Amino acid sequence: MEAKKYTMDLAGHKLSLEFGKYCEQAAGSVWVSLDDTVVMVNATMSPVARPGVDFFPLAVDVEEKQYAAGKIPGGFIKREGRPTEKATLTCRLIDRPLRPLFPKGMRNDVQVVATILSVDKQNPPEIPAMIGSSIALAVSDIPWGGPTGSVVVGLIDGEFVCCPTEEQMAASQMHLTVSGTRDAVLMVEAGAKEVSEKVMLDAIMFAHDWIKK
Template identity: 50%
Template sequence: MTKVTHEFDLYGKHYTLEAGELAKQATGACIVKCGDSTVLLTAVVSKERKDYDFFPLTVDFIEKMYAVGRVPGGYLKREARPSEKATLTARMIDRPLRPSFPDGFRNEVQIVATSLVADQVNAVDTISVMGASAALAVGGVPFEGPLACVRIGRNADTGEFLVNPTYE
């Protein structure tokens, strides 16, 4: 697959979606960027349908310490278990995706969101939802997408509503 890039601006922020270059063994994969924040999303779907009475969707959000410029040192040199923020981000990706799959779809689906760069200005959780949807769409997975996610904030001084406000 050749590299495909789509760029757009939304409420003063520049977004980039790239697909076709990384994670070629996954069913679908894409990189989403907003500012310097970058997330790699991969989606893997089993080929055979399982005889489950539920939809086996697994979503993992992996925070890498190098994404914020830290390298594990001292006694523990490995990445730790998922933080509460990582668990909540995985749930935030799961909740809008789960009902968008067709009824009776029982193939195992695993989505992994890996934070590659977190610039501490733009949130990686909102762009992860958009990236998961794009990875499923690139992989040709049947679902009622695409999806997007926004965070709405309110400026305390002016009362103005902000779309995807920065941490500042």
């Protein structure tokens, strides 16, 4: 694949997508940067269906590397540890909007791996990982009905903020993650300080407006 790079503005953040430079044996691969937070996402599929299963074997992995935050594992065990709770929750955020868009009855093993390469401590890696997972599948030959978009919405001083920084999120009344297609919302994950149903619905629609862009 010819190396290509695309850049767009996402609510004041620089979102960059790079293709064709890494992991050329994967079915689909993309290098996603949100400002200085960088995530590499690769998608692969087995050539034949897994026999004897009555479910779709989709596996999503999020690999958090300590070097992404400028750290080196120390102590007695000088290796990367098992996935953190945050990594497990991020896997679920990625899986839930992707899974419904695969063909019904598909039994081929599909694996999506998001490797966090750099974290700038202002932009969490969840959204680049979710966006990258959609794009890696979209550019591959894996049958899938995407693409999807994903954003985080905060509520600060009565105003919705798309993709707030860590500092902004500390002052936010809600933490809302939304994924969807141009036509529909597929996944909502939320935590809030007792906001009204109307505010939550407005926040979801605000997020979907960004997703459609």
